[in-house]
Amino acid sequence: MLRKEIRDALKRFVESLVALILIPFVYAWDKLITKAGLDYKSLLQTGFVVTLLIFSVYAGATLFQSERKDRAFEYLFSLPLSRTEIILAKVLPRLGFLILLAGAATLVVGRELLQEAGIIFLLLFFSSIFLSIGVFSVILNLFGVGLIYLIYFQGQLIVSSFLLKLGLSSHGLWVASVISAAVLLIPFGIAFWLTFMKIDVRPIKLQLRTYYAIVLPTLIILVSLIVAYSRTHPLGS
């Protein structure tokens, strides 16, 4: 099982490398034709960020794609594997490739990339995993992840302004990022886990009641809180 999932994760990883592979061509194109004077290191930096973004979402969103495409859920659930073993076999190789890619990016771009964006990549990765059980299309999953990112971003601003008021400004942004990500990921993770632990080969739409019962109120509450806060605390105040 693990070997198959490593192979699946590697496939997604290679597909996500398109942005990086294109960089020498973009650089050559600029040198020979457009002559805009693009800096190779900046291009590489952008390439790594884009690749990390693509892989974070793509690896998570395609967690169950082989089962859906191959109609293999029945086979998967007939194997003597616990749900925890199945999830670990699926998530760990993908997380491994994400860390590998982030490590390579750190070597090329520098530590500041991961310091600033590490939490975002993890947020995107896990939120796309948690959405993958209830959202079947990769494109819709991408929209969902986009919405989660917007909520995260707004939440981070709100939490950091609270921390500033409390005089906790030294690591304020980082702590705000962690809190904001946790507030989003914990309910989504619980919804995913409770659903996956009970799921069987019935049509998936019949099995998402618990999932939607947690995810939808969470989204409504968080968006409402952000809107309410934004009205009482206009930007710049």
Place this chain on the structure above:
Amino acid sequence: MIDIAGLSFSYGKTRVFKDFNLSIPDGQVCLITGINGVGKSTLLRLMAGVLRPDKGAIRFDARLGPDPRRKIGFISDSLSLYESLTVSEAIALHKSAYGLPAIDDALIRHTKIGSGQKVRELSIGQRTILHLELVLSLAPEVFLIDEIIHSIDAYLRRIFLEQIVQLLAKRRLTVVMVNVNFHDIEHLVERVILLKSGEIAVDETIDALKAKVKKVSSRSAPDSLYVLSRIDYEDHSDFFVYPFHEGLRGTLGGEIRDLNLTEIVSAFIGGEYA
């Protein structure tokens, strides 16, 4: 022993089983049959653990261990496998998931299935044989077989059934089959269960069932007979009678005939169990 107690299961608002109970002793070859949509395949999937009961429990003999799936061979009508894998990759995955030291691929070689072929490129018959090979590798204690064997050609079906006969000869294997066509499995079956609306309508050994269901050909059926279904001809009618008892022989005009399993089940289904 397979012990199903208080089982309830539904697909959304469609209830399939409510407080369903069934016990299948070790080593019994049991046939589950009935009209379409009564829950035959669902029951098999529940036993295989790929569907989860809403209520109730399905328990297996303790010798199957803490995870009975290790000793349950399940061949479903959907023949679910990772279709994008090659045959050898599918075998390797199965081997590692069950922690098997090796898988004998004699059947696959015998039926000329290429190890480099993708599973999705295999015919239904070839996929069935691949499934059978994977299931046999587990040395199963319980074998659950859905209707799929009727979709495969006569040659592969013969291979399939020979394997089951060999397996039954070697040890006490519990077999649960879901079927509506029995001409080549009748000699294997010990017990017949007919489902109707998620409940057991008939539960008999095959010998008892054959003794109790007869065809009476006559111009009219005596009132005392309980007729499952009938076929009318110009000069007479065939009455499928259940339950028949030997005391009736002298009282009935016309010919009384024994039926094979296919005819018996057809008689039940023809009258939707009357």
